[in-house]
Amino acid sequence: MTVVNDNPKAATGKPAYDHAGRTAIANRLLKGSSARSYDPVVELDWDAPLEEGKYFLPPKVLSLYGTPLWDQMSEEQRIELSRQEMANVLSVGIWFENLLNRALLIRLMREDPAAATSHYELTEMGDECRHMTMFGKVIERSGARPYMMRRWERWAMLAMPAFMRGTFMWVVTLVGEELFDALQREMRTDPQLQPLVARLMQIHVTEESRHIGFARDGIMRRKPVRGRFETLVAANLHGLGGPAFKRLFTNPQMYKRAGIANPRQAAKIARRNPNFHEVTVKSFEPLSAFLRQAGLMGPVGEYLWRKAGFLP
Template identity: 70%
Template sequence: MTIANNPETATEYDYDARAVVARRLLKGSAQRSYDPIIELDFDAPLPSDKFFLPPRVVSIYGTDLWESLTTQQQIEVSRQELANILSVGIWFENLLNRALLVRLMRQDPAASTTHYALTEMGDECRHMTMFGKVIEHVGARAYPMRRWERGAMHLLPFTMRGTLLWVITLVGEELFDALQRQIKDDPELQPIVARLMQIHVTEESRHIGFARDGIVRRMPIRSRAETVLAANLHGLAAPIFRLLFTNPEMYQRAGLPNPREVAAIARANPHFHASQITSFAPLAAFFRKTGLMGSFAERRWRRAGFLP
């Protein structure tokens, strides 16, 4: 089978081209992979005047409540929001690894695509370690999943097949990746957080490339039912992410009174909406390009504040 130069105009699934992509990513992984235990300086003290997230991406930034806080209180809010985001990241990396393991039960163990999937799982295991150690190092605690969230995490890997596997992968990875690319070099950021983001962006770029390629290469063979499901089910994630990113427990741990009211302020905050829109924009454009932004999903993402 010849390798398609443009998978978007292919008429069948090009296994050879997919293998070429996997081999290229395997080579990139061998050349640029990081051990967080070595790469991050966990012995360095935390500068007292640095934020754990740049102020402009903190959920209550720009509100009257934010302006009423002292700088140290603002820094504490950023610490708790970072710990919350990293906790969500750990859950998702766990979900992705479990989905890939289920998929590998049906795959050729000698194929390059299998070898890259195994490599990606290794990356994700290191990311979970990195996130957990940074949460501990910055003096925060991880945010646990609720019972219904744990139940969903147990069931989801068995539904993540075909295009839907790669769609869910991108929803979990690109929202964080787009935001990290904007803020990883911010001078107000704690050095250890900046380094975490640099590592994560580098390694996630390969994962995102693999998932995007998987979606595009399935376009010639996916059924209408597969397309409709994949194009709309990802919209169910929109209100969940909105709730996760404005978790009232963050504000309670930061010492703010009436945490549920603070969460409501965050959800109505135009600065927070702008950050959401920016983080979702590259993925929204890709979904539209590949026919995977269904009307139901688009309404859900817009209602949750991720689309203008």
């Protein structure tokens, strides 16, 4: 079986790509998907009323938590801010899962359609389609509205799949998935959280763990065979995610919709908030450790993540 971009021809004496190991991982994940996959339309109780006084994201992860501005807010205003921040995060999640699906579709045009890896990628796309549906329905059920991309952001997202190949493909996948996954694992059991949101997180964590495992495995199996240029690109370009996520997570529109008088000032306060800095560092910590292990934390990538507040 030949898989384009995952099978660089090894010169004599150099290691070859481990197709057998990659196939075994794909088959294991296919079995796991068959055993534990969820349809959000039936798994979530869409008719249950929202619980009075519960947050849509735990207070401690909200961007203004611990600031003087937070202290001035009433409990109702804080809950409304949590609703808007949740809608913003889920909107960003929809964009990135859309990006991943389009990149996988392009990739599948170069791959063997009978391969187990292709079958798992198709399964992953199905998961992501259900996640986008779930995110959109939770936004609607919460009483919020989604946050839309600007025109230049849409163009950037349309162009990116053409460049997502080899190691860089899987690194971008992890950047889009692991930042959310690390926090969701803690937030899903928070007693202050709306049950509907908690259930969303439980489903998402379960299914994303397979996607993350597949991407990490793809990176590590390419490690012995990837070239210098591939490593240079993959180890540094992911740093652009730092300033992008910093801006997305402190979108002034959230504060405007939450009724804060000066939304741009609120965004500046959030970006300087040491409590929120701790949250962003924690969200990036597992991915940062993995990228270092894989030899993919280049100087430019590290500088950009640190400048954006995702590294201590």
